[in-house]
Amino acid sequence: MNSFPAKFERGHADVALASALPMPEDEFLGAAHQILAAIETVIDGKREAVEIALTVLLAEGHLLIEDVPGVGKTMLARALARSVDCSVSRIQFTPDLLPSDITGVSVFNQSDREFEFKPGPVFANIVIGDEINRASPKTQSALLESMEERQVTVDGKTYELARPFTVVATQNPIEMEGTYALPEAQRDRFMARISMGYPDPAAELAMLRTRATSSPLDAISPVVGNAELESMIATTRNVFASPVIEQYAVSISQATRRDPDLRLGASPRATLQLVRxxxxxxxxxxxxxxxxxxxxALAIPVLGHRLIAAGRAGATIGGYSGATVAQIITRIVADTPVPLTSRGVL
Known part of the structure; x- marks a missing residue:
């Protein structure tokens, strides 16, 4: 696994070639299967969560994993990162973490008599943000520019981030002590939110046996390199979404904005990411x-964390997710006419 180089050349980023060619279908499916298999050597019995995590990675989005402590949130994030041979960094969010600890800082070089930019951990292909809601809102906001624009501005200078760039963040429900609710602008930048849930008895028993002497993460080897990952991303971008499919996604988003049970509906960014x-x-x-x-299938993972239910009844987990919002989304999807398609076209 590559690490971020110690020397950062100012004004330039390790940007992958924009002309990456799509991967043939059989190679794409084979690589995706290998990534899923590698992650499932660590995360057992959570196929849906693993598939959504891979979907977000290949869609160039950001993933929020929310659940109670100890159910494997960080393990999933690390397993996803280890399955790809690219630069990976980890940020442990704490109340005393500063924005410069994430983005980097300009340091005066005595020998050159000029300021030199020292990049922070955000300069990586995959950034693991552990317990992101334990940092202050000021520190959380340090990720806003990087997550949306794939760049960082420090001391008036803008630095491009590597491509692909994905943030995989974990957080505990805000009922837990020492947590801060993520602002709406930050939640909206995450393509999807998933929950791990507790393992079934068989998976928990197997975990006791396999992790007694070693960590299963040690056995994961990268399945694809950075170039192959770029080709897989190019493949997904070539998938066709017909006008009626796009209209269907827009209709669902529009319905969330009109629904009386919701105080905040889906943003246009949410619609874009739903189709992506x-x-x-x-x-x-x-x-x-x-x-x-x-x-x-993706309506709840992509929209659920962005919506705010009207009134206290919707404040199941921090006022923006939980069973109530999921039920509202399910009702909206059921009430929205489904277009009849044949091979993606009317």
């Missing part, structure tokens, strides 16, 4: 076109 994630899901299913089922 649906394209990736279709590619992982071996299809070159998006079906309504892809939109339906």
């Amino acid at each position: 994630a649906a394209k990736t899901r279709a590619a992982l299913d071996g299809r070159a076109f998006v079906l309504p089922d892809d939109i339906i």
